[in-house]
Amino acid sequence: xxxxxxxxxxxxxxxxxxxxxSCEQNLNHDAMYWYRQDPGQGLRLIYYSQIxxxxxxxxxxxxxxxxxxxxxxxxxxxxxxxxxxxxxxLCASSGQVGTEAFFGQGTRLTVV
Amino acid sequence: GENVEQHPSTLSVQEGDSAVIKCTYSDSASNYFPWxxxxxxxxxxxxxxxxxxxGEKKDQRxxxxxxxxxxxxxxxxxxxxxxxxxxxxxxxxxxxxxxxxQGNLIFGKGTKLSVKP
Numbered sequence: 001x002x003x004x005x006x007x008x009x010x011x012x013x014x015x016x017x018x019x020x021x022s023c024e025q026n027l028n029h030d031a032m033y034w035y036r037q038d039p040g041q042g043l044r045l046i047y048y049s050q051i052x053x054x055x056x057x058x059x060x061x062x063x064x065x066x067x068x069x070x071x072x073x074x075x076x077x078x079x080x081x082x083x084x085x086x087x088x089x090l091c092a093s094s095g096q097v098g099t100e101a102f103f104g105q106g107t108r109l110t111v112v
Numbered sequence: 113g114e115n116v117e118q119h120p121s122t123l124s125v126q127e128g129d130s131a132v133i134k135c136t137y138s139d140s141a142s143n144y145f146p147w148x149x150x151x152x153x154x155x156x157x158x159x160x161x162x163x164x165x166x167g168e169k170k171d172q173r174x175x176x177x178x179x180x181x182x183x184x185x186x187x188x189x190x191x192x193x194x195x196x197x198x199x200x201x202x203x204x205x206x207x208x209x210x211x212x213x214q215g216n217l218i219f220g221k222g223t224k225l226s227v228k229p
Contacts, residue, residue: 033216033217035219040221040222041221042201042222043156044219045218048216058216090155090156092217100146101217103155104155105154105155
């Protein structure tokens with residue numbers, strides 16, 4: 001539900017490997033966001049994109065990369081440079097400013 | 113940029129009592145303040161929101177108040193029920209990078225509400 005889909009729900013990777021998390025929305029929203037959620041830390045903004053082919057760093061962008069080649073898709077790559085990648089990752093989208101943001105179901109990434 | 117502080121981090125109430133969660137924000141240009149509820153293992157979902165031209169908004173047992181002068185807003189839940197137990201996040205929308213045409217939601221750290229039967 002909600003029209004925004006993240007996959008997979010659970011992901012395991014070995015340390016040193018890059019991994020890409022998928023986020024797709026069919027809500028025709030211009031803006032898309034990636035947040036990281038750690039216990040007691042709330043939702044911290046990693047990257048955001050307000051239009052296709054453009055994106056900006058959030059508060060904790062180091063060790064992550066994104067692309068926005070299509071309006072519907074905003075994949076997040078967790079690179080080997082991210083020192084503590086194990087976390088719950090949430091993707092969201094919204095229409096215009098001052099409107100509701102819809103979240104995906106999240107991807108729980110575990111790096112071993 | 114915007115900074116949102118949320119208190120308390122945990123809150124335990126007896127069923128039927130009221131619960132209040134408070135947030136402060138730093139950017140006076142912020143004009144949209146939503147509240148999200150996240151149940152264990154699920155995605156955050158919007159429960160109520162308020163815009164800067166309104167001081168209070170109610171939806172059944174939930175209300176939000178906004179004080180723009182003091183830059184704080186609060187969530188009030190009355191007649192709490194066990195199913196209200198969840199983590200609640202406040203957020204404020206800042207100006208973004210396009211002259212205010214799009215704003216990013218900056219979240220507080222969350223409040224874990226426990227309602228005891």
